[in-house]
Amino acid sequence: MTPQQMVWAREQVIFALNPPDIRQKGQLEPFGDFARSDTKRYGRQRKRTLNIDGRWYCRDSDPVFAAETPRYSAQSEMITPEAFRTAKLRRKIYCLEDYQRAWVLFSYSLQKKRIHHLLVSEFIWMRVRERLRGKRVTERMIGNLIRLTRIVALNAAVIAGGVVAGAVLIAPSCAAQQMDIKPNTWSQHYKGYWCFMHEVCCEQDHEALITIMGIKKSPENINLLK
Known part of the structure; x- marks a missing residue:
């Protein structure tokens, strides 16, 4: 040599x-920016607080607030x-x-x-x-x-x-x-x-x-x- x-x-x-x-980032991490802010099954569903005849309903109110799903305009490369x-x-x-x-x-x-x-x-x-x-x-x-x-x-x-x-x-x-x-x-x-x-x-x-x-x-x- x-x-x-x-x-x-x-x-x-x-x-x-x-x-x-x-x-x-790893192979899956770049796609994490498109994930939901709340990962629970019914994370964005309004709570049922009104009881009518033994059944629960959602109150007539403004739509429930939920954080917007973040997304970057330019995604990071998986590997340089x-x-x-x-x-x-x-x-x-x-x-x-x-x-x-x-x-x-x-x-x-x-x-x-x-x-x-x-x-x-x-x-x-x-x-x-x-x-x-x-x-x-x-x-x-x-x-x-x-x-x-x-x-x-x-x-x-x-x-x-x-x-x-x-x-x-x-x-x-x-x-x-x-x-x-x-x-x-x-x-x-x-x-x-x-x-x-x-x-x-x-x-x-x-x-x-x-x-x-x-x-x-x-x-x-x-x-x-x-």
Whole structure:
């Protein structure tokens, strides 16, 4: 997947997940404007208050008031052309496996949720745990690496989605300060994992975009995060 294809795919996904700010209605909601104001069976019938020989009649009076059935001169569209054109792309996004779908929604959608951040962080930690297998690591370092996965998830989402991610890039020095890690300790023990976590996110983004856009995989591994 070339860098040009990557940029194009990201723009398509962002547009599909964040349609223009136009109020859309469902398939039945536009016809709700023609509904009766009173949905009871005899909502507009006058009450029978006059009793003559045991039978009830309506009094001779002015017609009963009833609100006019509302109707707008220009009905709202059931679905905008933009939303219809990108529906196929959204279906592909929501058919992705859990971790890829969470990554795409967290990076490219304005309607992101906390669960998306947690799933992305969990996926990064799974890959880091595989790398830690067979190594002697302190509990404190494990805790710091878990915290680091959350920071990297936010960082990588900003790199991929840009303004849509709604955050700013975090420098490695700032991440070390947030976790109270000294510069020397960071360089010796955490810098490699910082770069590895970003590579994991890059691979996840690359695989998800290829699946969504239906582009054939390229033998070259392009890392746009470097």
